[in-house]
Amino acid sequence: MKPSSRVRIVIVGAGMAGSKLANDLLQTSNTHYSITLIGEESQVGYNRIMLSSLLANDISDAEMPLVNTDKMRVGGVHIISGDPVIGMDLETKELRLASGQSVTYDQLVFATGSRAKMLPIEGASSPNVMGFRTWQDVDVMTALKGCQSVCVIGGGLLGLEAAVGLVKRGHKVTVFHRSNWLLNRQLDAESAQLLQNRLEEMGVQFQLGESPSAFLQSKTGLVTHVVCQSGEHMPVDLVVMAAGISPEVRLAKEAGIDVNQAIVVDEKMKTSHPDIFALGECCEFEQQTFGLVAPIWTQIKVLITVLSGEDGCFVIEPTPTKLKVSGVNLFSVGKIQPSQDDDCIFFKDVAANHYRKLVVNDGLLVGVILYGNVADGSWYFQLIQNKTNVSDMLELLVFGEAYCRPKVA
Numbered sequence: 001m002k003p004s005s006r007v008r009i010v011i012v013g014a015g016m017a018g019s020k021l022a023n024d025l026l027q028t029s030n031t032h033y034s035i036t037l038i039g040e041e042s043q044v045g046y047n048r049i050m051l052s053s054l055l056a057n058d059i060s061d062a063e064m065p066l067v068n069t070d071k072m073r074v075g076g077v078h079i080i081s082g083d084p085v086i087g088m089d090l091e092t093k094e095l096r097l098a099s100g101q102s103v104t105y106d107q108l109v110f111a112t113g114s115r116a117k118m119l120p121i122e123g124a125s126s127p128n129v130m131g132f133r134t135w136q137d138v139d140v141m142t143a144l145k146g147c148q149s150v151c152v153i154g155g156g157l158l159g160l161e162a163a164v165g166l167v168k169r170g171h172k173v174t175v176f177h178r179s180n181w182l183l184n185r186q187l188d189a190e191s192a193q194l195l196q197n198r199l200e201e202m203g204v205q206f207q208l209g210e211s212p213s214a215f216l217q218s219k220t221g222l223v224t225h226v227v228c229q230s231g232e233h234m235p236v237d238l239v240v241m242a243a244g245i246s247p248e249v250r251l252a253k254e255a256g257i258d259v260n261q262a263i264v265v266d267e268k269m270k271t272s273h274p275d276i277f278a279l280g281e282c283c284e285f286e287q288q289t290f291g292l293v294a295p296i297w298t299q300i301k302v303l304i305t306v307l308s309g310e311d312g313c314f315v316i317e318p319t320p321t322k323l324k325v326s327g328v329n330l331f332s333v334g335k336i337q338p339s340q341d342d343d344c345i346f347f348k349d350v351a352a353n354h355y356r357k358l359v360v361n362d363g364l365l366v367g368v369i370l371y372g373n374v375a376d377g378s379w380y381f382q383l384i385q386n387k388t389n390v391s392d393m394l395e396l397l398v399f400g401e402a403y404c405r406p407k408v409a
Contacts, residue, residue: 014039
């Protein structure tokens with residue numbers, strides 16, 4: 001097949017989803033496609049999940065790549081970096097890049113990801129208020145000299161990872177979190193308290209149940225103090241917003257493609273416009289958006305199947321949350337806040353800093369929280385996925401797989 005007759009697939013967004021899609025497409029059907037990958041960042045195809053480890057100095061720059069971009073280029077993938085798409089024409093199937101370059105496509109995939117959500121707090125537009133989403137963000141934080149006072153807004157996964165990384169670099173860090181306990185979407189109050197105790201031992205301070213009222217600025221426009229709800233003025237050198245993400249949908253919305261919270265797709269990852277698809281953090285399926293790797297990797301597999309002309313369907317499934325920050329191990333999946341019809345099984349070993357909570361409904365395991373020892377996480381997740389009846393092992397279920405294996409006669 002001549003190169004000119006290949007299907008021109010253009011992927012807008014060279015983050016984890018876009019670069020993995022380009023890499024996997026190359027490996028499966030490189031004779032059928034002419035693949036172009038376009039990213040606004042200068043770094044392409046790195047593992048965004050590892051940003052916190054890079055910040056904490058636990059890994060080096062050399063350990064950041066998710067895919068081998070050199071091999072991709074040799075294989076024929078045209079990679080454009082540091083040059084975002086600023087406009088598109090659906091009729092001519094043409095993209096306009098910031099550099100003035102034009103790129104045409106036969107099929108287009110939005111993999112534009114998301115941006116850090118900037119809360120509407122007075123003073124939040126200051127230069128020293130930033131998100132934590134990119135390699136460049138890490139570069140800004142690693143450039144901080146001496147012991148700086150840093151305020152992190154958000155006690156979710158990203159906020160805690162940023163806080164630990166900054167503390168390990170010698171900075172004084174205070175985390176503000178609206179909920180009364182950390183990781184409130186993944187943990188209950190008791191396991192969250194264990195986590196908080198551990199992070200406080202490491203040096204992270206917390207202001208729970210509140211967000212800052214305002215940021216006070218100097219004459220130069222930099223934030224100098226955080227105003228707490230109590231009225232206290234807390235000195236600060238840098239503010240890191242980690243209070244959620246906003247799907248990047250501007251380009252799709254301006255082009256007239258259906259957008260709700262994110263770019264709306266069907267089970268084949270198709271948007272409202274022919275030959276245009278979306279996946280990853282920028283897409284929405286059945287009113288749900290996606291921030292974890294597992295469902296996004298599934299979306300990539302489905303889309304590759306669909307692009308090849310075969311039948312593929314994306315289905316939403318429970319996805320476990322795993323957190324590992326400097327020796328803190330957490331595993332959470334499914335329903336963590338039981339209802340009236342659910343049964344709860346608890347295990348807590350204070351000395352070992354070990355906590356387990358299992359939620360069971362009508363003989364089925366429907367939710368799990370593990371703190372400390374998370375070795376049985378995959379087994380519990382399998383029980384949930386397979387809808388295994390656990391009625392006959394309830395007395396030993398909380399102790400894990402080793403105690404619940406059928407005895408060999």
